[in-house]
Amino acid sequence: MSDPDLDDLRAELADFAQSEKKIGRTPREERIIAGFEEIQRFVDEHGHEPQHGEDRDIFERLYAVRLDRLRALEECRSLLALFDRQDLLTGAEATVPASAEEMDADALMAELAGAAGESEITELRHVRSAAEKRAAEEIANREPCPDFDRFKPLFEQVRIDLDSGVRTTRQFVKDAGFLKADINEGQFFILGGQVAYVAEVGETFRAPNGENDARLRVVYSNGTESNLLRRSLQRALYKDEAGRRITEPTAGPLFTGDSDDEDIASGTIYVLRSKSDHPVVAANREVLHKIGVTGGDITRRLANAKLDPTFLMADVEVVATYTLYNINRAKLENLIHRIFGPARLDIEIRDRFGNPVVPREWFLVPRFVVDDTVEKIKDGTITEYAYDPSSARLVERSALPPSGDLA
Structure with a gap:
C-alpha cells in the first residue's frame, strides 16, 4: 500500500478532528468572565468563598460583593454557567447585600475593570486589612521619649524586682478578672517584647460604644512613648500572646503564725x-x-x-x-x-x-x-x-x- 500524500492525510484526519467552537464574546462579557475567574482563583487559594466583613482583606470583600452581584444578575449567571466548576453561582436567589443591590450592570462593569489586567493588583503589596491597620496604629505611633532619663531607673528597678521575685508577671486575660478599665497610672505591662509603663492617664470620656475610655501616655523600655487609648492598650495586650501584666511589688507574708513549706x-x-x-x-x-x-x-x-x-x-x-x-x-x-x-x-x-x-x-x-x-x-x-x-x-x-x- 502506497503512502498517502499530504492532502489525503489531511482529509483523513479532518474526519476525526473536533470542530473548533468559536464563540464571539463582547468586551463586556469578557470582563465578566475575567472577574469571575479572579473569584475562582481566590477560592482555589483559600479554600472558601470570599466573605464580607471589616476584618477581611479589601480584595476579599471586593470579590464577595462581586460574587453577590453576579449571582443576582440573570445575564451573568447564564454567561458563567459553563465556567462554574466550583458551584459558586448556586443559591443565586439568596439575599444580596445592599452594596450589591445598588450596583447596576454598568457599575459592575466599572468594578470589574482591570480584573484581567496585570497580576500585581491581587498581590496586596500596599493594601492592609482593617485589623492590620488598627494594630499598626496602636504601635506605629510611638516616638522618642524626650524625658526618658526620668523613667529609665523605674524600668531598671522593675527588672531587678522581676529577677528577685518581688514582682511577677501574669497573663493579661479577661477570665483572670482584668477588666477593660483595669489599666491605671503607674502600672507596668509587657507588650511586644517591651516593658510598657503607664506614665499618665488623661480625663475619662465616653467612647462611641458607650464604654468609658481615656488617653494614656505610655513609655516603653526602649526609650519610646505613645499616646494611645486605654482600650487600645487593653486590646493590644489581649492580642499579644506574650502580653503580660507586671504585678505590684509586695513583700508578701514576711511574718506569719501559720507555717507552710516556705x-x-x-x-x-x-x-x-x-x-x-x-x-x-x-x-x-x-x-x-x-x-x-x-x-x-x-x-x-x-x-x-x-x-x-x-x-x-x-x-x-x-x-x-x-x-x-x-x-x-x-x-x-x-x-x-x-x-x-x-x-x-x-x-x-x-x-x-x-x-x-x-x-x-x-x-x-x-x-x-x-x-x-x-x-x-x-x-x-x-x-x-x-x-x-x-x-x-x-x-x-x-x-x-x-x-x-x-x-
Whole structure:
C-alpha cells in the first residue's frame, strides 16, 4: 500500500478532528468572565468563598460583593454557567447585600475593570486589612521619649524586682478578672517584647460604644512613648500572646503564725564587711555591706569566702546579725534588696577561673540605716519606706517624687 500524500492525510484526519467552537464574546462579557475567574482563583487559594466583613482583606470583600452581584444578575449567571466548576453561582436567589443591590450592570462593569489586567493588583503589596491597620496604629505611633532619663531607673528597678521575685508577671486575660478599665497610672505591662509603663492617664470620656475610655501616655523600655487609648492598650495586650501584666511589688507574708513549706521557725539577717583590697571596696569600706538572710550557720557559710565571688573573693567580718521568728526567708531577703536597690554596688569581680561575676548583695548603706530597716520590718511599717541614697536614710514613700520612687 502506497503512502498517502499530504492532502489525503489531511482529509483523513479532518474526519476525526473536533470542530473548533468559536464563540464571539463582547468586551463586556469578557470582563465578566475575567472577574469571575479572579473569584475562582481566590477560592482555589483559600479554600472558601470570599466573605464580607471589616476584618477581611479589601480584595476579599471586593470579590464577595462581586460574587453577590453576579449571582443576582440573570445575564451573568447564564454567561458563567459553563465556567462554574466550583458551584459558586448556586443559591443565586439568596439575599444580596445592599452594596450589591445598588450596583447596576454598568457599575459592575466599572468594578470589574482591570480584573484581567496585570497580576500585581491581587498581590496586596500596599493594601492592609482593617485589623492590620488598627494594630499598626496602636504601635506605629510611638516616638522618642524626650524625658526618658526620668523613667529609665523605674524600668531598671522593675527588672531587678522581676529577677528577685518581688514582682511577677501574669497573663493579661479577661477570665483572670482584668477588666477593660483595669489599666491605671503607674502600672507596668509587657507588650511586644517591651516593658510598657503607664506614665499618665488623661480625663475619662465616653467612647462611641458607650464604654468609658481615656488617653494614656505610655513609655516603653526602649526609650519610646505613645499616646494611645486605654482600650487600645487593653486590646493590644489581649492580642499579644506574650502580653503580660507586671504585678505590684509586695513583700508578701514576711511574718506569719501559720507555717507552710516556705516558712521556717527562725531566720537570721546578717550584715558583712569585706576585707578586700579592691580600690572601690577599700574607698567605701565603712559603708559597704553585704546584706542577706539565712537559716543556717553563718560561720560555716563564710568559711570559704575568699574563694567565692559573691563575697568579693576576700575574707569578710560579721558586722551585725538579727534573728527573727516565723518569717519567709526568701521574701524577706527580696524585700531588703529591693529597699536598698538604689544603693547597690556596681562592681565586677573575677572568680578563680577568670570568669566575670557581678555580685548583687553589696550595698553602700550605713550600718545605722540597716538597724532602722530591721526595726521597721519588725513593726510591719517597712513597706511605707524607701531608701534615699542622697540623704543616706529611709524616707517615707509619700515624700518621694514619682520619678524618684526607685524602691
